[in-house]
Amino acid sequence: MMRKHSVVSSAAGLQPHDHISWRFNGLSHFARIAIAFFKQGIGNNQRLMYITEDPHQEDLAALGDIDELVDHGALQIASVAEVYGSDGRFQADEQLRTFTEALQQARVDGYQGLAVAADNSPLVQGSPEQVDRWMRWEYLADRFMSANPVAGLCGFNNQTVAREQLDDLATLHPIVSAGHQLPSFRLFNDGDGFRLIGSLDGLSSGQFRRVLGAAPPAEELIVDLTDTEFLNHSALIVLAELAQTGTKVEMKNADPIVKKIKDLIGLESPNLHLQYR
Amino acid sequence: MLVPFVQDGVRRHEPVYVNLAADRMGALVQALGPDAQTVTWSETHDWTPHPWQRLRGILDLVESQREAGDHRLRFVGECAWPEGPPELVREWERFDSVLNHALAPFPVSMVCVYDAASLSHHILDYHEVTHPWIGLQAPRSSQDFVTAHEFLQQHAADRLPLPSGVRCLEGGISPTEARQVVGAFLAEDGTPRDRVDDMIMSVSEVVTNSLLAGASSVSVACWRTQDRVVAQVDDDGPGLRDALAGYRQPSPVSQTGRGLWIARQLADLVEIVPTSSGTSVRISLFDRHPALTTTTTHP
Numbered sequence: 159m160m161r162k163h164s165v166v167s168s169a170a171g172l173q174p175h176d177h178i179s180w181r182f183n184g185l186s187h188f189a190r191i192a193i194a195f196f197k198q199g200i201g202n203n204q205r206l207m208y209i210t211e212d213p214h215q216e217d218l219a220a221l222g223d224i225d226e227l228v229d230h231g232a233l234q235i236a237s238v239a240e241v242y243g244s245d246g247r248f249q250a251d252e253q254l255r256t257f258t259e260a261l262q263q264a265r266v267d268g269y270q271g272l273a274v275a276a277d278n279s280p281l282v283q284g285s286p287e288q289v290d291r292w293m294r295w296e297y298l299a300d301r302f303m304s305a306n307p308v309a310g311l312c313g314f315n316n317q318t319v320a321r322e323q324l325d326d327l328a329t330l331h332p333i334v335s336a337g338h339q340l341p342s343f344r345l346f347n348d349g350d351g352f353r354l355i356g357s358l359d360g361l362s363s364g365q366f367r368r369v370l371g372a373a374p375p376a377e378e379l380i381v382d383l384t385d386t387e388f389l390n391h392s393a394l395i396v397l398a399e400l401a402q403t404g405t406k407v408e409m410k411n412a413d414p415i416v417k418k419i420k421d422l423i424g425l426e427s428p429n430l431h432l433q434y435r
Numbered sequence: 436m437l438v439p440f441v442q443d444g445v446r447r448h449e450p451v452y453v454n455l456a457a458d459r460m461g462a463l464v465q466a467l468g469p470d471a472q473t474v475t476w477s478e479t480h481d482w483t484p485h486p487w488q489r490l491r492g493i494l495d496l497v498e499s500q501r502e503a504g505d506h507r508l509r510f511v512g513e514c515a516w517p518e519g520p521p522e523l524v525r526e527w528e529r530f531d532s533v534l535n536h537a538l539a540p541f542p543v544s545m546v547c548v549y550d551a552a553s554l555s556h557h558i559l560d561y562h563e564v565t566h567p568w569i570g571l572q573a574p575r576s577s578q579d580f581v582t583a584h585e586f587l588q589q590h591a592a593d594r595l596p597l598p599s600g601v602r603c604l605e606g607g608i609s610p611t612e613a614r615q616v617v618g619a620f621l622a623e624d625g626t627p628r629d630r631v632d633d634m635i636m637s638v639s640e641v642v643t644n645s646l647l648a649g650a651s652s653v654s655v656a657c658w659r660t661q662d663r664v665v666a667q668v669d670d671d672g673p674g675l676r677d678a679l680a681g682y683r684q685p686s687p688v689s690q691t692g693r694g695l696w697i698a699r700q701l702a703d704l705v706e707i708v709p710t711s712s713g714t715s716v717r718i719s720l721f722d723r724h725p726a727l728t729t730t731t732t733h734p
Contacts, residue, residue, distance in 0.1 A: 342611065357610075357611055357614070359610045359611075359639055359643055360610070360640070360643035360644070360647060360694060361609075361610060361643055361646065361647070388611075388614055388635070388639065390636065390639060390640065390643075390694075390697075391693050391694075391697060392693075395690075413632065414629065414632070415629070415632035415633070415636055418632075418701075419636065419697065422697060422700055422701075423684075423693060423697070424684075424687065
């Protein structure tokens with residue numbers, strides 16, 4: 159079954175495996191979103207994790223008796239520094255271990271999974287390297303959510319994160335919040351590979367190159383193009399560049415026009431494979 | 436007349452390619468006798484009635500022969516001149532001019548065959564402008580010859596006013612919107628799916644080029660005529676800097692310059708005209724490829 163992808167205007171009803179990029183305005187806004195998200199998490203018997211730069215229990219007062227939720231372990235509250243370190247130089251694979259252990263512990267404690275609401279803005283406000291580091295982590299986090307009963311609400315503050323970075327970050331989430339200009343494409347994990355949705359043309363191929371460039375090194379990149387509305391030569395060239403670095407790139411379920419363009423521009427590489435329908 | 440040219444190539448062990456109308460080809464095969472077996476033959480309607488696919492085919496052939504170690508090639512070619520729309524005849528004239536330019540760096544001898552009995556005066560007049568040498572047995576240099584750059588500048592398409600009553604999405608159109616508009620129009624028109632994709636891709640590339648070149652306003656219109664569907668992109672951008680842009684395939688390492696070339700490969704006709712405010716690009720898909728005219732004559 160295909161993983162859910164959509165544009166949502168409410169965080170209510172989000173389910174395990176859902177991974178959402180939410181652009182918010184102001185910290186109280188993010189808390190309101192997190193509350194709606196957590197209500198569903200409680201309904202799904204997921205352990206809730208609330209992560210912001212400076213989290214307070216009272217942020218979530220509307221959820222009910224916060225003290226009780228915390229005391230019972232149903233809600234864990236942590237700062238960005240506690241989870242990701244204070245210098246922003248976290249390692250993505252270490253981070254993956256942290257969340258894998260948190261999921262295991264939640265199951266041991268009787269929960270079905272995790273619902274993580276995190277305001278990640280402090281980690282994407284700095285240098286391009288810092289943003290790249292976060293993008294790399296989004297790849298791993300998305301795969302983790304795709305394979306495990308975990309829902310992730312990634313908050314990004316419109317007021318503190320640069321516009322281009324907000325756009326780039328949104329491309330790595332199957333679900334994005336409405337009310338902003340949407341990225342023209344999104345790339346997310348589904349099954350053994352990735353699914354690419356939306357459109358890639360000469361105006362978005364630069365972003366595609368940036369986003370793919372942040373991916374953790376991999377032997378193989380499988381991209382399912384079933385739901386790709388449009389893909390032109392400049393996007394194919396980005397994939398061919400990746401193939402040239404040694405990654406085996408496999409495009410599945412492409413439209414015949416994609417094959418036609420690939421043949422037309424003579425993109426041949428032993429690492430570049432295209433299967434079309 | 437072609438026999439000595441072909442025989443000379445055969446004697447020098449040069450690969451010889453002959454591309455002619457079917458009946459003319461049969462006559463040449465007969466006249467050559469056993470030499471005909473060393474020649475690669477193709478029929479002009481098959482290979483190919485599309486000018487820019489033909490240019491790509493010829494250049495691919497030159498490239499592959501060079502890779503195989505053959506340095507000098509001979510071609511005999513006959514354009515698939517359409518009886519039909521004059522704008523397609525103009526396009527074949529541009530093809531002749533661009534072909535001459537594209538082959539100039541390579542050791543290729545090419546003879547273009549014109550059937551004086553069947554072709555219009557217009558076509559026959561222009562062949563002296565697009566070819567540096569005229570005649571085969573005693574070639575003379577053409578007094579009227581101009582370079583491809585000059586020819587394309589002097590022979591751009593005529594003005595491209597939108598037909599009256601055509602609905603136009605004016606200003607500020609993004610490639611995404613252009614694709615949607617064109618896709619919806621062609622779906623309603625009943626255009627076959629693969630051709631819809633060709634048109635969407637072509638329009639998208641042209642709109643993208645406009646915006647990347649700095650246009651602030653792009654308009655898109657679609658309509659149907661008796662024999663074709665048409666999409667036109669008008670912009671207020673700076674226009675093409677190079678008259679030869681998009682006729683030849685960019686080198687594999689080039690980061691830009693493929694969009695217009697792809698549109699020309701996919702669509703049946705791409706006409707480009709500078710306007711007072713920017714550029715008009717008209718992309719046509721014919722329902723059936725226009726009929727071709729050839730008559731039987733001996734080479």
